[in-house]
Amino acid sequence: MGQPVVEINELSYAYEDKDVLKNIEFTIEEGEFVGLVGPNGSGKTTLIKLLLGIEKHKRGSIRLFGTPIRSFKNWNHIGFVSQKANSFNSGFPATVYEVVSMGLTAKVGYLRFYTKAHRKKIYEAIEQVGMSEYVNQNIGDLSGGQQQRVFIARALVSSPKLLILDEPTVGVDVENVNRFYDMLARLNRDQGITLLLVTHDTGTMTSYATSIACLNQELHFHGDAHSFEHLNDQELSSIYGHSVHQMTHEH
Numbered sequence: 362m363g364q365p366v367v368e369i370n371e372l373s374y375a376y377e378d379k380d381v382l383k384n385i386e387f388t389i390e391e392g393e394f395v396g397l398v399g400p401n402g403s404g405k406t407t408l409i410k411l412l413l414g415i416e417k418h419k420r421g422s423i424r425l426f427g428t429p430i431r432s433f434k435n436w437n438h439i440g441f442v443s444q445k446a447n448s449f450n451s452g453f454p455a456t457v458y459e460v461v462s463m464g465l466t467a468k469v470g471y472l473r474f475y476t477k478a479h480r481k482k483i484y485e486a487i488e489q490v491g492m493s494e495y496v497n498q499n500i501g502d503l504s505g506g507q508q509q510r511v512f513i514a515r516a517l518v519s520s521p522k523l524l525i526l527d528e529p530t531v532g533v534d535v536e537n538v539n540r541f542y543d544m545l546a547r548l549n550r551d552q553g554i555t556l557l558l559v560t561h562d563t564g565t566m567t568s569y570a571t572s573i574a575c576l577n578q579e580l581h582f583h584g585d586a587h588s589f590e591h592l593n594d595q596e597l598s599s600i601y602g603h604s605v606h607q608m609t610h611e612h
Contacts, residue, residue, distance in 0.1 A: 363391030365427065366523050366555050367412065372421030374407055383579045385421070391522075394549040394556045396566035396586070399576040405559050408575055412557075413441060418436045426522070440464075440516030444507070444528040449592050451571045458496050458502075461486055464518035467539075486518040487511075488594065489552070490544060506537035510544065517548070524548070538562070542569045563589075 367389040374382040374441060389395050395536045397407050410416040414430060422462050423430040426438060462483050463477065475483070487493055492512040495503065500511055514523060526545075530538050546569050548554050560566055566573060566586070573589040575582040582589060 365389070366391050366393075366425070367557070368422075368424040368427075370422045372411070372418060372419070372423065374404075374416070374418055374516065380578060382411075382576075385576075385580050387574060387580055387583060389523075389555060389557060391555055392549070392553055394546065394569065394571045395558070395575045396563075396570035397557060397559045398561065398563050398566065398573060399578060403577040405576055406527065409525060409557075409559060412525065413439070423556065437519050440519065440523045440524045441523035442512050442524070442526045442529055444531045452501055456497050457487060457492055457499055457500055457514075458483060460500050461514045461518055462510050464515035482518055482520070486514040489517055489548065490514045494600050504534070504537070505532040506534065506541055509533060510575065512549075513544075517554075523555045526556070528559055528561070530560070532564065538565065545569065558593065 365388050367387070369385050369387040372382060372385040372387075373380070385408070397405055397408070407416065411418050412425070412430075414433070414436070418430075426435065427431045427433075427590050462479075464486070465475070465479055465482070484493070484496070487496055489537065490513050490516060493509065495511075500508055503511065511534075513524075513526075513529075530541055533541055542565060545556060545558070549571075550554050558566070559572070563573075567590040568586075568587045572584060573582065573586050574580060575589065582592070
């Protein structure tokens with residue numbers, strides 16, 4: 362592992378008078394694949410919004426690549442893929458190539474032409490997610506899993522060092538979930554991209570992630586995936602606030 366990519370210290374956050382996050386201490390190092398898990402309403406989405414600068418924290422500190430978030434300017438270092446499957450307009454008239462090219466808008470601008478180097482990066486990003494054969498196909502004609510690959514390519518085209526994914530397998534058919542995680546693991550292993558993935562699928566994540574962070578307002582667990590996998594049902598239930606049974610998956 363390398364230098365810290367994300368450093369969170371004594372972070373608390375509340376909406377009006379309701380505490381959402383309490384005294385979070387959390388570090389993600391370069392090259393990690395972190396699975397962020399926890400029950401609904403546990404603060405996972407809020408934490409992601411804080412890391413992306415969408416929400417502003419008042420208590421504690423956040424550093425990105427060694428820089429306090431309020432001074433951080435290199436947002437191209439961070440890619441984000443949201444839960445798009447349930448909200449994406451399948452009639453949107455754009456090819457895979459065109460959707461991925463949108464990831465360069467911040468660098469190129471809306472009205473400028475793409476150079477040969479830009480086009481090369483677009484094709485490389487599409488290849489990275491295994492979608493080269495669909496480059497000219499309308500994105501609305503693709504399956505949910507294929508569409509998510511395209512949205513990951515859109516995030517990758519700007520060469521981020523950290524990729525944050527919020528429930529990326531929502532709407533992806535079950536048989537393609539492991540294939541999807543295989544692709545993420547390759548990006549982490551072969552491209553060296555640091556990954557933070559929000560998910561409810563704790564069983565599958567232990568087969569892929571290098572570490573697991575379990576959040577329920579407080580950070581109840583942050584350690585290697587093997588240790589998380591071997592938490593007993595009583596320990597998990599105390600974290601989640603209700604009965605939980607650990608399920609593992611073959612990989």
